[in-house]
Amino acid sequence: MMNSLHIDASKCTGCLQCEMACSYENHGIFATSKSRIKVFEFHSTGRKVPYTCTQCAEAWCMHACPVGAIHEDKATGAKVVNETTCVGCKVCTIACPFGTINYVADTGKVQKCDLCGGNPACAEACPTGAITFVDASWTGLDRMRSWAEKLDTTVKTA
Amino acid sequence: MSWQRKILRVDLTAGTVTPEPLNMEWAMAYLGSRGLGTKYFVEEVGPGVDPLSPANKLIFATGPLTGTMASTGGRYTVITKGALTGAIACSNSGGYWGAELKMAGWDMIIFEGRSPKPVYLLVRDGEVSLEDGADIWGTTVWHTEEHLKTKHQDPLMRVSSIGRSAEQGCLYSAVVNDLHRAAGRSGVGTVMASKNLKAIAVRGTKGVGDIRDPKAFFAATKAGKKVLADNAVTGQGLPTYGTQVLMNVINEIGALPTRNHKDVQFEGARDISAEAMREKRPTDGKANLVTNQACFGCTIACGRISQLDNGHYTVENRPQYWGASGGLEYEAAWALGAANGVNDLEALTFANFICNEDGFDPISFGATVGAVMELYEMGVLTKEQIGIEAPFGSARALTFLAEKTATGEGFGKEMGLGSKRLCEKYGHPELSMSVKGQEFPAYDSRGIQGMGLTYATSNRGACHLRSYTVASEVLGIPIKTDPLATDGKAGLVKAFQDATAVFDSAGICLFTSFAWSLVDVAPQLQAACEGDWSLENLNVVGERIWNMERMFNNAAGFTAKDDTLPKRLTTEPAKTGPAKGLVNGLAKMLPEYYAERGWTADGIPTPETRARLGL
Numbered sequence: 001m002m003n004s005l006h007i008d009a010s011k012c013t014g015c016l017q018c019e020m021a022c023s024y025e026n027h028g029i030f031a032t033s034k035s036r037i038k039v040f041e042f043h044s045t046g047r048k049v050p051y052t053c054t055q056c057a058e059a060w061c062m063h064a065c066p067v068g069a070i071h072e073d074k075a076t077g078a079k080v081v082n083e084t085t086c087v088g089c090k091v092c093t094i095a096c097p098f099g100t101i102n103y104v105a106d107t108g109k110v111q112k113c114d115l116c117g118g119n120p121a122c123a124e125a126c127p128t129g130a131i132t133f134v135d136a137s138w139t140g141l142d143r144m145r146s147w148a149e150k151l152d153t154t155v156k157t158a
Numbered sequence: 159m160s161w162q163r164k165i166l167r168v169d170l171t172a173g174t175v176t177p178e179p180l181n182m183e184w185a186m187a188y189l190g191s192r193g194l195g196t197k198y199f200v201e202e203v204g205p206g207v208d209p210l211s212p213a214n215k216l217i218f219a220t221g222p223l224t225g226t227m228a229s230t231g232g233r234y235t236v237i238t239k240g241a242l243t244g245a246i247a248c249s250n251s252g253g254y255w256g257a258e259l260k261m262a263g264w265d266m267i268i269f270e271g272r273s274p275k276p277v278y279l280l281v282r283d284g285e286v287s288l289e290d291g292a293d294i295w296g297t298t299v300w301h302t303e304e305h306l307k308t309k310h311q312d313p314l315m316r317v318s319s320i321g322r323s324a325e326q327g328c329l330y331s332a333v334v335n336d337l338h339r340a341a342g343r344s345g346v347g348t349v350m351a352s353k354n355l356k357a358i359a360v361r362g363t364k365g366v367g368d369i370r371d372p373k374a375f376f377a378a379t380k381a382g383k384k385v386l387a388d389n390a391v392t393g394q395g396l397p398t399y400g401t402q403v404l405m406n407v408i409n410e411i412g413a414l415p416t417r418n419h420k421d422v423q424f425e426g427a428r429d430i431s432a433e434a435m436r437e438k439r440p441t442d443g444k445a446n447l448v449t450n451q452a453c454f455g456c457t458i459a460c461g462r463i464s465q466l467d468n469g470h471y472t473v474e475n476r477p478q479y480w481g482a483s484g485g486l487e488y489e490a491a492w493a494l495g496a497a498n499g500v501n502d503l504e505a506l507t508f509a510n511f512i513c514n515e516d517g518f519d520p521i522s523f524g525a526t527v528g529a530v531m532e533l534y535e536m537g538v539l540t541k542e543q544i545g546i547e548a549p550f551g552s553a554r555a556l557t558f559l560a561e562k563t564a565t566g567e568g569f570g571k572e573m574g575l576g577s578k579r580l581c582e583k584y585g586h587p588e589l590s591m592s593v594k595g596q597e598f599p600a601y602d603s604r605g606i607q608g609m610g611l612t613y614a615t616s617n618r619g620a621c622h623l624r625s626y627t628v629a630s631e632v633l634g635i636p637i638k639t640d641p642l643a644t645d646g647k648a649g650l651v652k653a654f655q656d657a658t659a660v661f662d663s664a665g666i667c668l669f670t671s672f673a674w675s676l677v678d679v680a681p682q683l684q685a686a687c688e689g690d691w692s693l694e695n696l697n698v699v700g701e702r703i704w705n706m707e708r709m710f711n712n713a714a715g716f717t718a719k720d721d722t723l724p725k726r727l728t729t730e731p732a733k734t735g736p737a738k739g740l741v742n743g744l745a746k747m748l749p750e751y752y753a754e755r756g757w758t759a760d761g762i763p764t765p766e767t768r769a770r771l772g773l
Contacts, residue, residue: 013397013459015452016254020227023365030226031261031365033314043337044481046448046463125227127383127457 002077004136005113005120007050011130014041014048021125025116034104036113037122037131050131052122053100053113055079061112064095077136078115086110159368160222160686161185162265166286168279170353171212171271175279175286180265185222186689187772192248193663193703195219195237195266199246200706202268205713209239209345210352212272218259218318218358221665222687225260225366225454228379229386230667232257232454234341241345241352242329242522242576243595243619245716246707249332249346250623250662251318252453252461253339255360258316260665262362273354278306278319281360291356298322298564299334299517306359319357320347321517326566327351328574330522330597338484338514339453344596344618347517374685382670382678383457389673391633396460396669397450401488402432404600404628411632411641412735413605414492415598417499417550418528419591419724422602422732426501430491434503441467446503448482458669462486464507472508472557484514489622492600493524498531498556505553509560516564522576525597527559529577529589538584544569594619594720603723603742604732606631608639608647610742611751614721615651617707623668625654635672642736644743648750656700663703676700702771705755705763709773718761721748 019035027034037052059079062070069085070092072078081101086109092101093110101112113120115133123133134141163180181198188194195217207213216238223231234256240247259267262283276291293309294302303317316336324331324347331347332340341347369375386392395403408414409427416424428434435447444465452459464485466473473479486494486507494506513520527548533539534548541547545568548555562570572580577590577597591598596619603610608627616624627650631641639650657676661668664683676696683691727742752759756767763773 013450013452013456015456015459016454017227017457020455024227027365029365029367031363032257033261033361033363034365043483046451046465046482048451127229127387128459 002136003118003133004055004077004139005052005115005123006132006134006139008130008132008142009047009049011128012039012048012050013128013130014039015127017125017127018050018122018131021121025121026111036100036111050122051100053079054098055113055115060095060097061092061101064091066091073114073117076115076118079112080114081110081112083107083109159370159688160226160366161190162260162263162366164264165266165268166264166281167268167270168288169271170269170273170277170288170355173273173288175288187699188703189222189660189663189699190265191219191221191224191233191235191663191665192237192250193659193699195235196246196248196703196707198266198268199237200710203239205710206715207239209241209244209349212270212353214239214349214352216269216346216349216353216355217266219266220256220260221663223682224665225257226369226379226686227376227455228666228682228686229383229457230453230455230670231665232456233662233665233667234259235662236333236341236346238346238349239714240596240618241331241348243344244714245344245594245618246710247344247346247618248662248707249341249343250668251333251335251339251341252456252667253316253336254454255316255318255335255339256665257454258360258362260362261365262360263364267358269353269355272352276354276356278355278357278359280310281358281362283362283364291354294356296322296325298515300337300515302357303337306357310359312361315359315361317357317359319517320350321515321564323516323518323564323566323574324348324351326571326574328518328563328566329576329579330519330574332517332519334514334517340514340517340519342519343521343621369686370688371685375682378681378685382674382682385678386457386670386673391635391672392458392669393673396458396672399432400450400460400462402435402462402486402491404488405431405491406433407632408601411605412732412737413602413641414496415591415600415602416496418497418525418532418589419598419602419726420532421734422605422737423734424496424499424501426499427496429501430486430495430503430506435462435464435486439467441469446507447485453667456667458667460669466507466511467504470504470508471554472505479508479511483511486510489599490520490524493521494527494556495524496600497524497528499550500553500556501551502553505557509557512557512560512564518563521599522597523560523563523573525591526573526577526580527556529581529591530559530573531555532589533581533584533586536586538586588725591724591726592620593723594716596620601628602732602737603727604740605735605737606641607644607743607747608641608650610723610727610744611647611651611747612654614723614744614748615655615751617704617711623658625651625658626668626671627651627654629672633672636675642740644747647747648754651751652754655704656697659700659703660696663699698771702773705767705771705773709763712762718759721761
């Protein structure tokens with residue numbers, strides 16, 4: 001069974017534990033600037049929204065890469081960058097409609113979320129359940145449940 | 159090691175920026191942030207220095223856990239000689255700025271001298287420069303942040319700055335970062351303004367690494383987070399209600415200072431409480447509270463984000479105040495509300511926005527409004543002088559004075575003196591509810607006796623964040639003590655003071671201490687840092703920091719006579735509630751406290767105490 005990251009922005013407090021977990025997992029350092037997941041704060045509404053790659057089934061980045069540096073990890077469904085092959089041309093960053101693959105000036109390569117090989121550090125670190133790693137075919141389950149709960153199924157008597 | 163081992167020295171007079179290695183010998187003895195920054199300060203600055211002279215210095219310091227995954231590891235401290243108090247000042251802030259500075263590769267910035275013209279410091283990792291601040295001088299904190307992010311085309315930049323109140327000399331001006339988090343007390347922002355330093359804009363991409371034992375660190379921080387999540391205060395009370403959870407509690411036990419401490423219970427407490435913030439307003443059907451918010455790395459998330467009623471008189475036709483922003487915390491809600499007898503939640507929220515927008519401390523401001531209202535009711539101050547009728551309970555007077563204090567116009571200049579100087583000026587020094595020139599926060603020491611000793615002996619003037627014995631006396635953390643008794647409070651205050659110094663110096667938030675003791679902090683520090691951070695040593699480090707601050711104040715001219723309370727609290731009994739008939743028993747507690755501390759009867763650390771602590 002395949003899992004995917006599931007984000008419920010209404011639970012996000014903006015603590016950035018996810019960004020630190022991501023940077024430590026991938027760079028061995030606490031550096032929000034190196035994180036592949038970003039939390040956006042919309043000050044005038046008070047909203048905080050974590051955002052990262054959704055691992056498109058037909059991934060623009062993967063199809064756009066001229067050197068075949070991006071491949072699908074069959075076990076997780078993640079689209080993964082092979083740093084050895086990547087030439088840093090940035091075509092993938094132009095192709096991605098969501099902005100979730102980015103060039104890293106320090107390494108001369110691009111980086112994107114790879115689901116940490118099937119155990120995403122961001123979801124593990126999130127203290128509020130805003131980021132979870134759930135059954136990829138049932139990411140709507142929580143929302144369905146909350147609507148289901150509102151249905152009035154009591155028997156009406158005259 | 160989780161220090162970056164590098165500090166920045168900025169000579170504002172000469173316009174130079176020089177990197178230096180961090181003094182690791184001092185780090186081993188004083189940890190970081192509050193303790194280590196204060197060590198640098200007392201070594202480099204004479205105790206007699208005029209706070210607003212170029213000879214005073216201003217230090218921004220992070221701790222070893224700042225910028226790590228330790229819960230709440232995002233704090234920084236601003237250390238200087240306080241403009242309001244003339245004592246050692248040390249104001250702590252959350253938000254994201256402190257972690258950004260650490261991730262840029264710096265433990266600390268020391269500002270010295272005075273720039274000949276307004277400037278701001280731009281830090282982009284190792285590239286650091288002083289930039290012309292003419293465009294932002296004379297503007298608000300909110301404008302400054304937006305301007306700098308736009309100018310440098312960097313939305314990820316974090317900004318710490320002062321507002322117009324500091325430029326106008328308001329003595330309780332704050333340093334504000336991330337729009338609504340503040341190093342709020344003692345006038346640290348006023349000192350920054352005196353140096354012609356408007357802002358520090360930081361972008362850090364290097365990160366914080368070199369954790370001594372990563373495996374142990376993740377285990378210890380994870381265990382710490384579980385303790386916070388499982389605790390009723392840090393896991394439920396604070397995220398749901400914020401610190402405002404206290405408003406009704408403190409009112410019920412008769413320790414909510416009301417109308418400049420004339421009363422200890424406020425009939426309008428419910429109207430300005432956490433519960434009221436969550437209720438839908440009849441006017442627009444929306445609640446004042448929009449959401450809670452965390453600071454960097456915080457798994458508690460007690461921060462309040464609020465939105466005003468667009469039809470309220472304060473913001474009618476002023477859409478710049480219609481968006482959500484930093485809402486009322488307990489201390490601000492008390493100072494802007496109960497301290498003045500004002501129960502209009504929207505007016506309090508607006509005044510709080512103004513405090514954030516133009517960078518001044520809502521506690522000292524609100525308490526000064528309380529004193530002004532008492533002077534007005536006595537006929538000492540008139541409507542003509544103040545610019546508005548100002549009886550207790552007037553929301554319009556509160557918001558009028560907030561806007562005047564922000565800009566320093568009219569009576570705002572007088573407001574900026576703080577209650578001590580203002581009450582002295584108008585012939586009633588006894589009406590200033592302050593210690594060492596700094597106004598009380600939100601706990602009446604007749605109803606919570608230990609807080610009287612806390613205020614009287616606090617190294618930065620009246621303050622609840624130096625030993626929060628409310629935790630023990632009201633909430634039963636770590637053990638319940640009787641709030642109406644003085645017995646045992648000397649030892650309690652000492653223990654809280656020393657432990658608090660460690661929390662502040664580690665780079666974490668004091669609010670963790672509702673759930674954590676140093677037993678929970680020690681393994682996190684020990685895993686992150688080289689050195690001995692055992693419980694035993696941390697206790698000594700905390701006591702060393704407290705005594706260091708005390709010795710600076712003694713050398714600056716403070717004596718046992720300054721460890722005192724306004725006579726209202728020691729001679730006028732509480733009129734209602736559980737503490738009815740009681741005054742604060744400071745006279746009994748203070749000598750016990752000096753003995754506990756190993757100080758002379760004059761409040762001076764003895765040679766034996768100094769030797770024991772390596773001072």
